[in-house]
Amino acid sequence: MEDIFIKNVDMEKSENLERHRTDGFSSAKSLVVRRGAPFRISLQLEGRPFNPKTDSLRVKIMLGRLYVIMPITFCRRVSSSRWGAYIDPENLDLQSPSIFISSPASASVGHYGFQLCVFSQGSQQARTYGKFILLCNPWCPKDSVHIPFEDQKEEYVQNDSGLLFMGTTMNIVSRPWSFDQYEPGVLETCLNLLQVSPQHQKSRRLDYLNRKNPVYISRVVSAMINSEDDRGVLKGNWSGDFKDGANPSMWTGSGDILSQWAQSGYSPVKYGQCWVFAAVMCTVMRVLGIPCRVVTNFNSAHDTNDNLVIEEYYSEKGEKLEHSKDSIWNFHVWVECWMTRRDIGGEMDGWQVLDPTPQQRSGGVFCCGPSPVKAIKDRRIDLLYDIPFVYAEVNADVHTVIMSKGRVLSRNKDTERVGSLICTKAVGFPRLQKITGDYKYIKSPTSTLTSRSSAMSDDSTLRRGSSKGVFVFLNLDKAPVAGEPIGFTVKVINKQKVAKTMKLHLNAQAKEYNHSPSDTFWEMQGIITLAPMEVKTLTQQILPAQYEDVVGDNLINLAVVLEDKDSHERVLASEEFNIASPQLNIQITDEDSVVPNKEQTAVVTFTNPFSHMVSGVLTVAGAGLIQGKIHFRMLPLRPRGKVEQCITFTPGMVGTKMLQASLSLTNVNSTIRGFKMVFVNRV
Template sequence: MEDLVIQHVNPEKSENLERHRTEDFGGSKSLVVRRGAAFRISVQLGGRPFNPKTDSLRVKVMLGRLYVTMPVTFAKKVSSSRWKAYIDPECLDPQRPSIFISSPASASVGCYRFQLCVAPRAGRQTRAFGRFTLLCNPWCPEDSVYIPFEDQREEYVQNDSGLLFMGTAMNLVSRPWSFDQYEPGVLETCLNLLQVSPQHQNNRRVDYLKRSSPVYISRVVSAMINCEDDRGVLQGNWSNDFKKGVNPSVWTGSGDILQQWAQSGHSPVKYGQCWVFAAVMCTVMRVLGVPCRVVTNFNSAHDTNGNLVIEEYYSEKGEKLSHSKDSIWNFHVWVECWMTRRDLGSGMDGWQVLDPTPQLRSGGVFCCGPSPVKAVKDRRIDLLYDVPFVYAEVNADVHKIIMSRGRVLSLSRDTENVGAFICTKAVGFPRLQNITGDYKSIKSPTSTLSSRSSTVSEVSTLSRGSSEGVLVFLTLDKAPVAGEPVRFTVTVKNKRRAAKSLKVHLNAQAKEYNNSPSDTFWETHGIVQLAAMEVKVLPQQILPAQYEDVVGDNLINLAVVLEDMATDERVLASEEFNIAAPQLSIQIADEDSVVQNKEQTALVTFTNTLSHMVGGVLTVAGAGLIQGKIHFRMLPLRPGGRVEQRITFTPSMAGTKMLQASMSLTKVSSTIRGFKMVFVHKA
């Protein structure tokens, strides 16, 4: 009798990718599947037909040096807690049997090898080998990353593009970002990130075992996105000197960063700031199967001494001073990942804050989280991980102090400015979702808004200062737009039944989102006379020619100080704001009939609303739409001028994709952006 031998093993890639919702990873050399669900391999046998009564099959699954061996049974019932291999007896082909391999819902994430062994009762054993990549499974109710709504799984796991929100709470800027998780090499790089981590290098067996937990995985990834303690992906730079690398504002997606890190032999990519760190971490977590979203906290406190108070110092003329290590970032960006928290007991499941920006050592390493959002709202600062730090970011009080020659002239307290507005991209739509109420009891008028425009809010802000004798309001008339004057109003009220003479000092400074302002670029001073109980309104404006040289991607700190000439009493009101840049417009020809693998046309349009000529380099990209990037040099354009650029592209993937364009201006430190969501029909 002939020997029974294995001639070939077919991983049935197309079928398994569809069943495990990993079709978009089809370009990977390995079969990509999700834990807690079975996948099918078909075996071509030779020599003689397979006899289930006399022949046995075994499967050995290996992760590093860890392994499990299981017999192939004829029972279809699988377990969510252990590995199992079986043949469906109803469709047994003795010459080409199909074997189903089922992993537990808590199996470790990683690159597995498997060995199939056929052992006749008499004769020699034969073996065949294969590989598969195992990811978390948010579709599996037994998996600790299970999220129960399909539209959320599509948004937080499968969507390869999104919006990052920046600017200020009153004037939001939507920055398009390509997560690129399906681009060539990104899956392999994200898995390799786990292999490069110190946890894996120090003890591979323990690391592989712990990779069953998304809590553990997320802490490893949070540390590995920055390079402070390891061979991490990104090096931070907040110096405004980017000559040795890339200005963080230039990045448009995660793919370039991850591929550069992999190709350099794991040297850190230069440079990142908070939104870049967060967006790259979002890519890695989505690749690994953990639901993830990018979150922006406007007016984010960085409390260095843990007293939940941020001190801000001003001169008597309204100039903001660098006297404190504490700071308030106009915005700070982190991620949330969805998971159960069996380590914390009931009530802390759901969204967890993770922050890969290197600002806090947690367990001796620069990482942050996972901190349950529910714990932040309930002030459960006794819980793991890093809840007190995140709580301070959204809840610290602000003390504004006017100083002169080392002497405190006045002090005012603000309990509502920090964490003024917290948002993320809405599910299924290119707009924001207000999640402030998930983190804190809503107090401020700004944060009660349930929805906003995806770019510019029409809501003005109001900053108020008060003393015993005088009340002052600083109000922006509307959200400032590039090319238009910044118009604002100073309203002064005399609270006394006697006339007053006041000196009025107005001061504007440019600033980066996370730093103290630079030198004053605009100021004005005057005297106002107030009768008893009188209110005066003082309209003001800053012209485009006065701010265009200093703004770029910066913000503006605006302050007014009133000085009572009789009592020397002072009162301060201040506001920080951004100026909305011009937008690139993208139009798709026949946008309702875009089809996979068919050439399409798009038109990118730019109108120069600035007061001077601008030129630059236009870059167009889109994961699943364009291979790589397309670059065009744009000739200088006069103020009010308009230019159009036609491009062609051939979508390689079906579904909703993002086509994005950015233009780096040559004479000013600024980038103009635009994006268009494109639905691609299957061919």
């Protein structure tokens, strides 16, 4: 009988990528498919046609040294729990048969190889090799990362851009970020991250076996994003000194970071802070097929002694002091991933908190989670993983203490400040979605009113303080904007039927989102006399020339302390806020006719809000729109002056993409940003 040979294997790339919703990975060298769904390959035979009566096919699937060998049948029914392969008997081409390979919905994520063998009358006649990458499958109901709604899959798996929320609740900053999961080399780097991990180095077999479980994968990735215990992606730095690396504020996407890490031989990239760690982890999880979103917790507590109390200290002049290891970050950014939790019970399925920022060890390693959001809400500290730590981040009480020469002068408690707003990007829209109620039970309007009135005698909020007879309120006139005066009022109420003379101290300090403030840059002192039961309101301003040189991308801690000259009792009110930067305006010239492979034009506009001339470098980027980045040097621009920069871009794929621009000013500690969502239509 004439021999049979395999001349070629066609991986049917375009068909499989579309069917598996992996067409964004078309630049990958290997075919990219999702588990729990069949993919098709076609053989081109030589010698003679395939004879189903005398010939048979087998396929060997390999992941590292793990493998499974199975016959290729003529039955299309395959199990969702094990590997299978079949030829469709209704469309059988004997010279070029098509083979469907089906993976279980719980197959391990990784880079696979396969070997096809043709047997004729018991003897092997021909064999060939191939490769494919297998990812999790949120579209498969039996996959443990299945998420129910199509728009959620588009947002949390396929979307290659998003918004990170920063600043303060009064002045929320929407920072554009490019996740870059479809950029060349990013997929391979994310898979290599698993290979570089200590778990893989310790036992490759065990690591491959465990990669079927998103709980395991997410813990490995959470640890590998930071470099504290391994050859992780990012080195954290909160010192303010970034001269031997990049200022974390300068990153605009994950692609540059992951590429730099891979090209350096997996040496940590310098530097990251919480939003960078979280955004890069979001990229890796979306690449691996696990639904992921970036979440911001405003006024996030770091409770080092597990007592659910954060103490903040002030001097009698209103200066915030660094006396405690506990701290409150104005914002902290982590991710949530969607998965079932068979390890702890089905009621904990859904969103899970994972935090790659190195703060505290979990199982001896700097990682955090996955902590079920439902468990955090119900304080189920008996469950895995790290629920007490995350619970404190959103629920701790704040004790504000005024000190003088080591002596406590007054103490107030705030039960509402920590975790005051938890949010993420809305599905399908470039705006904020509040998810605070997923993490904690929010008081009804009636109970909130009660707590606010009782706070007049017992608690204090950010802007309010009280002593035995005097109340003080600190209120900003509006959200501060760069280049404009910061206007605020101090309202003082004498609740007693005796006159009072009060010493007034006002103090403003610049601060980073996660640090105690630096030295005072603005202060004012005075005397207030209050008649019995009198209410007095003072108006104040901090001028741009007084804050521009010290604030930039930083925040301001503003505090007022009143001291009763007779009793020496003190009362404090404080507010921490950021100053909104101006936005770069981006306009597309012909917005409705943007299609792939056709050059388009956009105009970026900047108006100088500062009281002095500025210059800088404008950087424009956009995954799927621009290859790499475009840089322009901006000449000195006078106060209130306007400059326009025309740019061209050529979209590479259909869908909604983000064009983003950032202007790094050379003589101001500030970066001005802007973004424009671009819908690329099919031709």
